[in-house]
Amino acid sequence: MTHQIGIGVIGMGWMGMVHSRAYRQVADRFYESGIRPRLVICADEAEERTRRAQETLGFEQVTTDWREVVEHPAVQVVNIAAPNYLHLEMVRAAAAAGKHIFCEKPVGRTPEETAEIEYLARKAGVLSFVGFNYRWAPMVQYTHQLIQEGQLGRLTHYRGRFFSMYGSNPYGLLTWRFDREQAGLGVLGDIMSHVVDMAHMLAGPIRRVVSRRHTFITERPLPRPAAGGTHFAVGQPDDPKGPVTNEDYVSALVEFENGAQGTLESCRVIFGPKCEMAFELNGTRGAARWNFERMNELELYLPEGTQAHDGYTRLLAGPGFPFHGRFNPGDGIGIGYEDLKAIEAYQFLQAVVEGTPRPPGFREALQLASVQAAMVRSWESGTWEEVVSLERQEPA
Amino acid sequence: MTHQIGIGVIGMGWMGMVHSRAYRQVADRFYESGIRPRLVICADEAEERTRRAQETLGFEQVTTDWREVVEHPAVQVVNIAAPNYLHLEMVRAAAAAGKHIFCEKPVGRTPEETAEIEYLARKAGVLSFVGFNYRWAPMVQYTHQLIQEGQLGRLTHYRGRFFSMYGSNPYGLLTWRFDREQAGLGVLGDIMSHVVDMAHMLAGPIRRVVSRRHTFITERPLPRPAAGGTHFAVGQPDDPKGPVTNEDYVSALVEFENGAQGTLESCRVIFGPKCEMAFELNGTRGAARWNFERMNELELYLPEGTQAHDGYTRLLAGPGFPFHGRFNPGDGIGIGYEDLKAIEAYQFLQAVVEGTPRPPGFREALQLASVQAAMVRSWESGTWEEVVSLERQEPA
Amino acid sequence: MTHQIGIGVIGMGWMGMVHSRAYRQVADRFYESGIRPRLVICADEAEERTRRAQETLGFEQVTTDWREVVEHPAVQVVNIAAPNYLHLEMVRAAAAAGKHIFCEKPVGRTPEETAEIEYLARKAGVLSFVGFNYRWAPMVQYTHQLIQEGQLGRLTHYRGRFFSMYGSNPYGLLTWRFDREQAGLGVLGDIMSHVVDMAHMLAGPIRRVVSRRHTFITERPLPRPAAGGTHFAVGQPDDPKGPVTNEDYVSALVEFENGAQGTLESCRVIFGPKCEMAFELNGTRGAARWNFERMNELELYLPEGTQAHDGYTRLLAGPGFPFHGRFNPGDGIGIGYEDLKAIEAYQFLQAVVEGTPRPPGFREALQLASVQAAMVRSWESGTWEEVVSLERQEPA
Amino acid sequence: MTHQIGIGVIGMGWMGMVHSRAYRQVADRFYESGIRPRLVICADEAEERTRRAQETLGFEQVTTDWREVVEHPAVQVVNIAAPNYLHLEMVRAAAAAGKHIFCEKPVGRTPEETAEIEYLARKAGVLSFVGFNYRWAPMVQYTHQLIQEGQLGRLTHYRGRFFSMYGSNPYGLLTWRFDREQAGLGVLGDIMSHVVDMAHMLAGPIRRVVSRRHTFITERPLPRPAAGGTHFAVGQPDDPKGPVTNEDYVSALVEFENGAQGTLESCRVIFGPKCEMAFELNGTRGAARWNFERMNELELYLPEGTQAHDGYTRLLAGPGFPFHGRFNPGDGIGIGYEDLKAIEAYQFLQAVVEGTPRPPGFREALQLASVQAAMVRSWESGTWEEVVSLERQEPA
Ligand SMILES: NC(=O)C1=CN([C@@H]2O[C@H](COP(=O)(O)OP(=O)(O)OC[C@H]3O[C@@H](n4cnc5c(N)ncnc54)[C@H](O)[C@@H]3O)[C@@H](O)[C@H]2O)C=CC1
């Protein structure tokens, strides 16, 4: 049985293109699922981006007005890949129109906004999904499986981090990411959200935190009005500058509900690591380490009493690991970043087909936002803060 | 200016699907090139494979008779991804029809057959291309560039290998790969061809060789007639068996025309390495190491007299390296195996647009076949053999 | 000019033997210094240990009464390698006798005891040294040098850790290390002291901390009276048990005086890492990573604007790095753990020859103890604590 | 029971000092063996070297006439660490005096000289030992043990190499190593001898070979008469030069008696590797990789059918591995190069105590020389050469 699902994508920048390709891959990679996404319409302020997407990816229609996506009758899934400050408004409209929603992280600019977004979708009874793509790496999924099966014993330690160079150049432009108004939180909302999401998936809910933030680069060149200003664009030393109004760095000590102890850390202006989204975890019977910079590998410690295995084993991704066989049949043949997005898209569409939520949706984003809120409180209080659910009971 | 190019694919097994996806990616990843491949028709004996390809990748037509692909008027490029024993016949037909030809490696089952294929295409004046995909890894291309620029000095050593586990299970089926009649050479034709091609690209022509072969697993379970029998399928201990009639292992000492010394080695039944297609090379001013199992990395030694750099630097792929920026904008965000095939497809289509050959075509395959022929002679003679070009002057 | 220096060693367990060998190495490895240690006398409760040390290392005399070491007229340096609970008493006696003191870490069982010890030695005007041996790894010294020269720019991040499996077996005996009375602090005093010392050396003083501790294994088998019970001895499941009275785990967020942000973490019961004493640090112009498990390597990031060096370079220890050439003349020929102790011994004896302190002495141990005290306060307060010097003005 | 053994060392350069320290370590590290080496006398042309050795290591006597060592009545073991061209003469004298002989590799300058040396010692009935120190790395010994126990199955592949930078600087002096007269063979005799010895120990006798040599740097600055000219000394571009008369590089394809296929390779002028003495071996049930640059690690593949172990496990040296516990009690605490020499010295002295040979003695050196002779023949013949034992039946 095949399931055609109409897709509308909003924001055809980096992520919008990536998501669109991901939908295109689903029918091919997950053939047996019967899911056949249909790229109905895409929207971007920059018209040429929509044209290019249409030509190269096959959207049936394009628009510069994102509300047309939401309202299009053939669209069942609205995919939001616009800047953070538009997420709330777009979710509101999509939920009102009864559409299922895929929203890129961070869902809201602030924990409170995420709570509102979660509330809107819950009230509307629509399904949701969030782009925590690192979850879907086959070696991460395998780690998750081992933990669930109890093979690593009781978890005792979890160390998560995301160190990125994306803002390390002090002449990197003052794009929306560095502005509290448009982006909301800084690195805590941006890449630290992946760290917390991963920790939640692997080690379970966080009970309490003590956290710290810092802004290393306090002003940056203003983007020139005309220029598109992508994520990685760089200005000149003598360009006019504006203030960075959210944090570059965040660290935290955390305690999980299951008693595991952890540290979480993230920085967007660190010099050295390129895209070090990584975890190390230890249990009473085993341990695992993973780093996105080598996403097709897992270092697994499962000695099982033998000297020959009393060290970390470097496993290479292959068809024996979750999802990997969808992409190629050979051990040691790596998949790429965008393939994680194809798995992600499949997961959501499968949820849509079944009519039941799959994680990570707004529910998980809310859990994460609750941790972020505790971290923010800790920045002020300088002390441990319990994680308190931000779940809204009433509309705002 | 856009260039629509009609594509026909023959053999919709692993590679046929991979190639088809690759063509689909070209318009998107190499947008500015204007190249817009059109998936006109695909063929496979197994009809359901063609149906699936049509549904998921959008071929306009499908067939079980590969000659329809060759003859289709809208097809400009014939892509051959059928088993080796069909390559000659298919190339003959495609060349006769004046079509440009992409042929998977090994081009011919034997060096002689490759020479014949090269001759046919040359005579017909059509362009050709071969699936030596490892060439296209951004970090390999970067290495190539450094060598060309002289940054590594004069090359002195080259060590190439491809160690794969694909046949290491003695109950792995006796598929066409293990049969001299259907596959021609064993590992020398199969994965060692990548090793020699890489050596040629990076270190230049090989002048002479001394080589050895061995077959470790001399018989294997016969595939059951009905079963599809893919590359990685496994039989039962009590299945009827047949003889393996080509080599599992080949090694060689080689001398390059530029005076560099090398060793090349490959095995398809080795226990340990998964997909270790790798090289290490040294020059008088620098050195480099690469392994497909970590294809998004390069270990580069370029001390330039400073202590701080007097060791191998681990470079992570990113947009600063050849082609990588086509796939994503961030350092340390890896691409996957199939992305190499997209680069490969682009290279060939660019050659087609320009009407001039780009390597690696049948010309380079012939050079490689000449090396293989010298190795085969060395197996018999037990001594060094000069590489002699197999280029045909007259038709067979 | 040669300098004979009389050495007395107290406690001939693991460290006592290691230190004695280290002194023996000094004349050989640091020949030109003219330093010629003389192994005058050693003491241990267990007489056979002193006999063995005499026979194999050449002590002139042995005793079971450590006070004889302190009082011996030929002894200029008293080396304390007895369990922690004896350090204070021994230092008091040695200082009173006007002897220079090498004391193993942790100097005192508690920060306060360390302060008292520092005070005693300061008052007595004797030189002191502490066994923070990881400092002396050539690759760590080289990192220190790069930082001092400003080559890594302004430090922004420091992550230090020491993860050890030494207590991970729940049947590991309840030796003195797990007892607050005898050992004082748990992992914070034991191996975390190396982490803080390293952080101080490389990144400078810590200004404030927030910290957490945990005890994972709350009881352990009691050592049988007769058995010696070394560091790594293991009991039986049905042995009688006693409570672990100090912490297994400690973590902290820290802020350095220079503005760098850090995390420090240590555990003695973690499952996976063997002896992972490691740091990662980042500055505005470079970065470095080191792990004692690969002590002869350094991963150094100093891109200096070139793509070829825009990754971590793996440097192998060799004669070009500090001290390494004392041990062998070849690049890539590793030294061992005990060689760090030889460098350490040399440093102290050089201080003795010169009559001026060299770090790390009790002064540095006091600085470290002040950080530990802040961490201990933070365990109770749950909040950030400023580091306040514990330096004593008056005798206790 | 203690065994005092009188030691005489000839040649107090790098190796002479290393050996002397090794003997000094034996009583300490292998206490229970009862072996108590006595450093009786050492000899060197350079008198100051003997003085230094006496002062720092405790030799009872020194001399500049090596024959005094051989003739000294208290000397039971003559340790030869003089340049290669003196080995034969020294062995002849020592054997004639009925002394047991430790001789550094290469035993003879040429395979024939090694055969003569072996013959002399055999005739005299003295025990012998050779400095193939890499054998003694705990992780190598462990690999040996696994192979002996059959845990890796039947060996199929062996790849050995020793790549060193020691001669890579073209201005490195023309020391005796580069001179056929004084050193005999070049890299084949020098560091390739370690490669062949390791292959023999791990994979058993080599049956036949085809080999190639090359000299990359054909002339070098002459050492100035006065200057000592150590292993790593460097001249000036305008120094007078002399010809290099032996090979820089050797490679070989080899077949072992047990059917395993291999490649062996070594170069002393390669640019990149520092001290890469390494092997990779595969069997039908497991595989192992080791590299001296990380001598305290072993990468072991022993999947035993489980997915969790289907990759190489990185084992860190520790007391559970052969000999390691003699040096320290903790997992992950590395030993150094010279510690291998202590194990080596112990092995030989144990043989002396027991009165029965232990490998590797001249017998094993002869086996190795027979392989080298086959390689040398292959350089001329250009073809496969069987290994024929050079064992002498009659005195020369
Ligand atoms: N999951 C992940 O790892 C990643 C997630 N993201 C998230 O994806 C979202 C988008 O980020 P990027 O694609 O990197 O940004 P981008 O700047 O490349 O793309 C944003 C696009 O939205 C368009 N846009 C802006 N306002 C619009 C409007 N009113 N109507 C229609 N289109 C509009 C822009 O023209 C642009 O094309 C963000 O929320 C970001 O946090 C981004 C990168 C990675």
Ligand SMILES: NC(=O)C1=CN([C@@H]2O[C@H](COP(=O)(O)OP(=O)(O)OC[C@H]3O[C@@H](n4cnc5c(N)ncnc54)[C@H](O)[C@@H]3O)[C@@H](O)[C@H]2O)C=CC1
């Ligand atoms: N570049 C590379 O790294 C790789 C290259 N290859 C090469 O690609 C080629 C195909 O290999 P795979 O895709 O792995 O094999 P496969 O067995 O998966 O696919 C071969 C396909 O050809 C079809 N076929 C057989 N006879 C046919 C006929 N008469 N007409 C139409 N279709 C026919 C089969 O039904 C099958 O679908 C081979 O030459 C192989 O050496 C394969 C794998 C990797």
Ligand SMILES: NC(=O)C1=CN([C@@H]2O[C@H](COP(=O)(O)OP(=O)(O)OC[C@H]3O[C@@H](n4cnc5c(N)ncnc54)[C@H](O)[C@@H]3O)[C@@H](O)[C@H]2O)C=CC1
């Ligand atoms: N720097 C480093 O990395 C390390 C430092 N240490 C420190 O070294 C010190 C000793 O530790 P280990 O050598 O591991 O312990 P150990 O238990 O092996 O040795 C202690 C020795 O002291 C002796 N001893 C006990 N009471 C004595 C007394 N009253 N008089 C004379 N001798 C007495 C014991 O008999 C024993 O031989 C501790 O402070 C420890 O924290 C230990 C290991 C590593």
Ligand SMILES: NC(=O)C1=CN([C@@H]2O[C@H](COP(=O)(O)OP(=O)(O)OC[C@H]3O[C@@H](n4cnc5c(N)ncnc54)[C@H](O)[C@@H]3O)[C@@H](O)[C@H]2O)C=CC1
């Ligand atoms: N097992 C291994 O890994 C190594 C083995 N070796 C071997 O050790 C031997 C010595 O090499 P190195 O110590 O590196 O050389 P070196 O040049 O450092 O030392 C040789 C010493 O022999 C002395 N000597 C020369 N002629 C003499 C004579 N007639 N009487 C007494 N002494 C004399 C020299 O003065 C010098 O001190 C060589 O056979 C070499 O191949 C060297 C380095 C490593």
